[in-house]
Amino acid sequence: MSDFNIKVPTMAEYIAEGKQPEVLFWVGCAGSFDDRAKKITKAFVKILHEAKVDFAVLGAEENCTGDPAKRAGNEFLFQMQAMGNIEVLNGYDIKKIVTACPHCFNTLKNEYPSLGGNYNVMHHTELIKQLISEKRLTVEGGTFKGKKITFHDPCYLGRANNIYEVPREIISKLEVELVEMKKCKTNGLCCGAGGAQMFKDAEKGDKEINIQRTEEALETEPEIIATACPFCNTMMTDGIKIKEKDVEVLDIAEIIANAKDL
Amino acid sequence: MQYIDNIIFFLILAVSIVFFVKNIKKLSRNINLGVKNPQMDNKNLRWKRVLKIALGQSEMVKRPISGALHVVVYLGFVIINIEVLEIMTDGLLGTHRVFAPLGAVYNIGIASFEILAFLVLVSVIVFWIRRNIIRVKRFWNKEMTSWPKNDANFILYTEMVLMILFLIMNAADSKLQLLGAEHYTIGGSFPISQYLTGLLPSDISSLIMIERGAWWFHIIGIMAFLNYLYYSKHLHILLAFPTTFYSKIEARGQFENLESVTKEVKMMMDPDADPYADTSSGEEEEISSFGAKDIFGLEKRQLLGAYACTECGRCTSVCPASITGKELSPRAIMMKTRDRLEEVSKNIDKNGEYKDDGKMLLNDYIKPEELWACTTCNACTQACPIQIDPLGIIMKMRQYLVMEESAAPQELNSMMTNIENNGAPWQFNQADKLNWAKEDN
Ligand code: SF4
Ligand code: SF4
Numbered sequence: 001m002s003d004f005n006i007k008v009p010t011m012a013e014y015i016a017e018g019k020q021p022e023v024l025f026w027v028g029c030a031g032s033f034d035d036r037a038k039k040i041t042k043a044f045v046k047i048l049h050e051a052k053v054d055f056a057v058l059g060a061e062e063n064c065t066g067d068p069a070k071r072a073g074n075e076f077l078f079q080m081q082a083m084g085n086i087e088v089l090n091g092y093d094i095k096k097i098v099t100a101c102p103h104c105f106n107t108l109k110n111e112y113p114s115l116g117g118n119y120n121v122m123h124h125t126e127l128i129k130q131l132i133s134e135k136r137l138t139v140e141g142g143t144f145k146g147k148k149i150t151f152h153d154p155c156y157l158g159r160a161n162n163i164y165e166v167p168r169e170i171i172s173k174l175e176v177e178l179v180e181m182k183k184c185k186t187n188g189l190c191c192g193a194g195g196a197q198m199f200k201d202a203e204k205g206d207k208e209i210n211i212q213r214t215e216e217a218l219e220t221e222p223e224i225i226a227t228a229c230p231f232c233n234t235m236m237t238d239g240i241k242i243k244e245k246d247v248e249v250l251d252i253a254e255i256i257a258n259a260k261d262l
Numbered sequence: 263m264q265y266i267d268n269i270i271f272f273l274i275l276a277v278s279i280v281f282f283v284k285n286i287k288k289l290s291r292n293i294n295l296g297v298k299n300p301q302m303d304n305k306n307l308r309w310k311r312v313l314k315i316a317l318g319q320s321e322m323v324k325r326p327i328s329g330a331l332h333v334v335v336y337l338g339f340v341i342i343n344i345e346v347l348e349i350m351t352d353g354l355l356g357t358h359r360v361f362a363p364l365g366a367v368y369n370i371g372i373a374s375f376e377i378l379a380f381l382v383l384v385s386v387i388v389f390w391i392r393r394n395i396i397r398v399k400r401f402w403n404k405e406m407t408s409w410p411k412n413d414a415n416f417i418l419y420t421e422m423v424l425m426i427l428f429l430i431m432n433a434a435d436s437k438l439q440l441l442g443a444e445h446y447t448i449g450g451s452f453p454i455s456q457y458l459t460g461l462l463p464s465d466i467s468s469l470i471m472i473e474r475g476a477w478w479f480h481i482i483g484i485m486a487f488l489n490y491l492y493y494s495k496h497l498h499i500l501l502a503f504p505t506t507f508y509s510k511i512e513a514r515g516q517f518e519n520l521e522s523v524t525k526e527v528k529m530m531m532d533p534d535a536d537p538y539a540d541t542s543s544g545e546e547e548e549i550s551s552f553g554a555k556d557i558f559g560l561e562k563r564q565l566l567g568a569y570a571c572t573e574c575g576r577c578t579s580v581c582p583a584s585i586t587g588k589e590l591s592p593r594a595i596m597m598k599t600r601d602r603l604e605e606v607s608k609n610i611d612k613n614g615e616y617k618d619d620g621k622m623l624l625n626d627y628i629k630p631e632e633l634w635a636c637t638t639c640n641a642c643t644q645a646c647p648i649q650i651d652p653l654g655i656i657m658k659m660r661q662y663l664v665m666e667e668s669a670a671p672q673e674l675n676s677m678m679t680n681i682e683n684n685g686a687p688w689q690f691n692q693a694d695k696l697n698w699a700k701e702d703n
């Protein structure tokens with residue numbers, strides 16, 4: 001990937017100039033702080049930039065959505081986070097949000113409305129698909145042409161929100177060979193990170209979930225495992241490392257950015 | 263003396279109905295021990311789901327083999343029960359094949375009951391083989407101890423016996439009709455049982471004994487089955503319907519926002535709020551704790567789900583935690599909830615009201631280790647053919663552990679402290695949240 005030198009504007013700067021962006025990019029904690037996930041963030045920003053999408057981020061005003069706290073059972077902390085965020089978002093009169101994290105996506109889209117936060121929330125794959133269909137973004141196979149790719153469904157995108165086809169449609173634009181795992185779509189297996197598992201060791205058992213899922217992905221003999229969630233990405237990347245396989249784990253945004261050599 | 267049969271029949275019927283009603287009342291009392299369900303919006307959609315999922319078996323058939331077999335048994339069960347109407351009427355009035363005058367319609371009816379009975383018999387035998395010979399994995403997980411296994415097999419045997427009795431009854435009956443036995447109205451068409459007639463004796467009195475014997479055992483069997491339901495996973499034949507009706511219709515990822523918490527958080531966040539303003543409503547007292555440590559803290563629909571669970575294990579067979587050998591099994595969550603609920607029920611029966619028995623669903627039945635292994639992936643809720651939500655119970659109990667006992671695993675406590683202090687689940691400074699944009703690659 002080439003160097004990153006795109007200016008990422010914040011909402012505070014936009015408002016200071018009296019402007020409102022087309023969409024707010026909710027980066028999320030993983031996308032902001034996790035080294036692997038930051039690459040996904042940058043790839044997505046490159047795509048936004050390429051498609052000339054007028055976007056802004058909250059920067060230091062963005063707080064954890066509260067998802068891991070809620071799934072861990074701490075409803076207090078979740079609602080504190082949510083209400084704080086809603087205050088900021090409503091303060092900026094935000095209408096449309098895009099995020100590359102299915103957990104942020106799910107929480108913002110489904111759990112914020114009853115607390116007073118009503119936005120049009122999109123997952124980044126949905127926005128990418130829209131940009132392609134609006135011809136603001138063109139996609140060709142490039143270096144990916146003919147490659148064998150399998151897609152791992154993130155639980156909070158798939159089962160949680162019934163988005164199964166959007167990421168696949170984007171991948172299929174790349175003239176690649178999309179191979180499905182035995183367990184895919186509604187039957188997809190979790191990578192093991194959800195429900196706050198990302199932040200703790202697993203309970204005692206005979207296997208790590210990410211190893212199980214990585215093995216299932218490897219059964220398709222892919223060259224690339226695609227996914228659309230920073231947490232799934234980490235889990236699968238770790239799995240591949242342990243399995244010592246030469247397979248890349250990439251986010252849909254990275255695949256598109258790479259294919260376009262952004 | 264000629265009415266003795268009718269009287270005995272009436273008594274058996276009456277006793278079985280009385281017991282059945284008693285069990286249903288107990289069931290409803292126990293389910294009502296739970297806290298109230300969330301608002302049930304969108305009744306139209308809910309009824310549609312009942313039609314599609316419970317009546318139409320739409321989720322069952324997603325596993326084609328067991329799905330198809332189940333559809334046969336289910337249709338057989340429903341349709342053959344039309345014949346029970348006739349049996350009841352005959353039993354009470356002392357008639358024989360009271361609907362026979364319907365002629366061609368009757369013949370078609372009996373013929374289709376026979377064909378269905380045969381198909382049910384075959385399916386039930388295949389079910390038995392899958393369970394006991396092929397040993398399909400989901401029927402052999404650790405929570406499938408001797409009672410659940412026996413329960414399942416017992417039902418299969420009962421169904422086999424009922425279907426065989428039905429066919430024997432018809433075989434003897436048709437032979438008696440041909441022999442012109444008194445009282446044996448000509449009627450019915452017997453595509454399956456005709457092959458059994460050869461096995462039966464040819465004298466009228468033995469035939470009558472066989473026919474009557476089969477008739478009595480068949481109907482007594484059905485009534486016994488009805489009363490066995492309460493104790494069995496077979497309760498799902500009734501409860502699949504309300505369970506589907508009350509099931510979650512929101513996106514699977516949408517977890518309920520607890521209203522009680524919203525109130526408190528609003529108070530905390532609003533500096534002008536009068537801390538004494540809201541306490542007069544009296545409602546506050548009702549919410550004694552957050553989440554659930556026992557069945558009393560679970561929603562009614564969750565208790566209903568525990569009774570409705572078919573113990574099919576579809577949930578467990580797709581659960582990432584179960585697959586990788588963790589203690590958690592979503593089916594076990596449902597079964598343990600039912601076991602505890604039954605224990606509480608017996609306690610109430612004995613003492614007139616619940617007397618603290620020093621036990622709880624949490625720890626005594628479901629261990630924190632199980633609860634913390636869940637990834638909230640919703641595979642279980644997606645797989646359940648009758649839309650039971652084991653995840654809902656897991657979340658309620660996690661809420662209790664965290665908000666009432668502060669008993670989260672240490673790493674989760676650090677994660678939550680980080681969110682509270684830094685606005686991120688890791689130890690990063692919130693001021694650095696945009697640093698990624700300044701880094702080169
Ligand atoms: S939501 Fe929890 S219990 Fe259900 S399948 Fe996923 S990990 Fe298992
Ligand atoms: S919860 Fe549903 S899927 Fe799981 S065992 Fe019970 S009926 Fe089967």
